Amino acid sequence: MKRERRIFSPEDRLAIIQEGLREGTTVTCRKYNVSPSLYGKWKNKYLSRGTEGLKPAYHRVDPELRALEQENELLKRIIAKQALEIEVKSELLKKNPIQVKIRR
Incomplete structure (x- = not known):
């Protein structure tokens, strides 16, 4: 059986974390089919950086x-x-100075 990759929004992640705190980690992970290690990562990111940590x-x-x-x-x-x-032009001018004749 092929497992489908699911994408959880930051709001979904926050709701799962809060439910896990209320009802327990094991029950919540089974309910949403999320591994406990993934739940732990989400929880640690949320506790360290708040809701910004739950964003992709x-x-x-x-x-x-x-x-x-x-x-x-x-431009560079x-x-x-x-x-x-x-x-290059300045080097050429040093080698062959242009002689300007001034007529009077």
Whole structure:
């Protein structure tokens, strides 16, 4: 029999923890088909960080932030290219100074 992965919202997790405190861990874990170790993890996170600890731990990257980072990288490459061009031109000018003739 294949086990289906269930996703509990932070509110569900909090309700299960509170019920476990009232009615007992074993009864609550059997009722919701949750392992006691998972219940313990949820409880420890709740006791240490409150309701923020029950929220999912993954972090999504904001699309606006990703676009700004890409733009920043592009601008850095442009500046590096321009700096290299300026350095090459200044080296060429040192080797072959341009003689400007002034007519009077």
